[in-house]
Amino acid sequence: MYRIRHYIRPEQIREFSLIFIIMLAVLFFGTQIDGYYSARTFNRIAASVAIITVLAAGQTLVILTRNIDLSIGSIVGFASYFAGQQLSANQDMHPLIAVGIAIGFGALLGSVNGLLVVYGRVPSIIVTLGTLAIYRGVLVDYAQAKTITTDMMPTWLVDLPRVNLFTVGEIEIRVMVGVAVLVVIAFQLCLTYLLLGRRLYAIGSNPDAARVAGLPARRIVLLAYILCGALAGLGGFMFLVRFGTITVSAGVGLELSAVAAAVVGGVNIFGGAGTMFGALFGAVVIGTLEQSLLRMPNVSEFVRDALLGLFILLAVASDAVILQQLRSLWARWAREARETPAAHSEKESGHAS
Template identity: 40%
Template sequence: MTELMLQPSRVSPVQRVVGTVLRSREIAVAGVLIAVIVVATAKSHTFLFSGNGWRDLLLTPSILLLLAVGQTAVIVTRNVDLSVGSTLGLTAYLTGRLFLDHPGLPIVAVFLAAVLMGAVLGLVNGALVAFGKVPALVITLGTLYIYRGIMLSWAGSNRINASDMPHAFLRLGTRSIASIPILTIISLAVLALVGYYLWTARGGRELYAIGSDPDAATLYGLDVRRRVLAAFVLSGALAGLAGVVYTARYGTVSSGAGSGIELQAVGAAVIGGVAIFGGSGTVWGAAIGAFLLVTINRALPIVGIQDFWQRAVVGALIISAVVLDRVLSARQARKLIEARDES
């Protein structure tokens, strides 16, 4: 007993800090991100120091960041939203149509309309999952195709071009403040707000409690259905916002907008340390995961890696993150059992 009591005092503050850093998934992923940037820049200075290098490094991940943040809120409740790519496509096309059909419409109103539409689409997902008791994987896979079908029927072969939208809106995709693109600032502001809510607000902590043990959360008296519904509404709303950011970033919208990005959003969250089985992870890690995925896709061609291996590297990262999460969870469970037995 005496040895156990003295043991903590033998650990220096430096050792505790190092131990915390080594256990932090966010810091580990950030380290990998920095390493990728350094290697790519050493291979080609234009990756970071060209006219658009720094701007692209910050701007390109902004869309995926918004989706990953919303996806995190859903995944921590032991669910997943595979419809965010289709929601992005619908709201991106809605953005273009509003500018085309209603010239002079305020930009703020377009933002709000897209976010509202995304929230409604998320509400459909959440209601079917929370009240219909149908697995989220099944529901959102179905709505992925339904929303994409609506998009194809609405847009058809039409394309909305930059000439159809006001110049003030398109400037959002090109202007910067203190060398930071405006769209990136918007995404980081959303990240800060959602991160603060999940970390400090009661509703945010309840999402983690639900993901850790849904049955225990119900017995404790938490309104599980309402919280799960809110998580899907948030995911849909952020996908709607991502649709507006997509339109401002690229200036054109076709029926293929957002196709396949839902898997990248899930991958970014998982790589960033969000447990696919719910209950743990942060939006900060998901944001770093989004930056890592986009940066890797830009960096691998520079170092001469072929397209097939680029996809394989991303897949390996996702698998490694899931396996690492299970290993760490099992290790933590063993430590808790050992501590209980010793007491």
């Protein structure tokens, strides 16, 4: 039993529990909603989850370093508007260039946040509260009340939301979902296998130790903000693809959904712990609840937010209560393993052979 603690960490148990919750939720909704188990349900949930997932991935990078980015709702809006505007002006622009414009624009806005946090030493919550207002305000002035509409877009973009990557039975995996999953896997690999990724954890885990160990904390935090901005830019492009119509209020409030997904997904709001898969699961939980509650008979569509808030609170509370319990259990196992050296060394050798 003792050895388990080396390979599964309390945080991982917490993440796995989300899968369990998702399964429970799906089973529950299946009994309540007619025809719930259908490709339509899946696509509807997946489309809403995809954007939140990409944003939550970026938010996770920043939260890992013990910071926060509350401005991404405005970055999404600005990037989607800007990309949409460029596309309507140049109809034959290469799709990849259009995506690149959105990502680059997001990264630019993210780097402003990062520079202010890192070199201006302004607390991240102040910086991003400020830029949340600033980016939105500048967007409104920039847009001059003009709206980007679907008919201004090239046809490939209008068709994109319905393009399938591949089909599993009845379920069609659309491009947007593919992008979101790709982002999660790519960044999870980076977090696991890049030195940079591990240092992201280190900085959030113990900033003092990071300074003493000589880690380039400033540059890493700046990078986290740039990546978060870039992912918000990508999210903006996905927003453009999904809705086609972009007003100046596009993406309002998405920062809260992204933070919520990350927190529900077990990303520690004080930094140092959390994974991309956690953020993905968090987004799926929220998306499933949102979209399923919409279709529940006898339940007002307006109950959604109330339940969502409750759920976030429970997630945070479970972090505090359950995770503490698990951790102390792990620590006790470690202690007991030490205090019975004979049994321990037996296990050691048993493991080695």
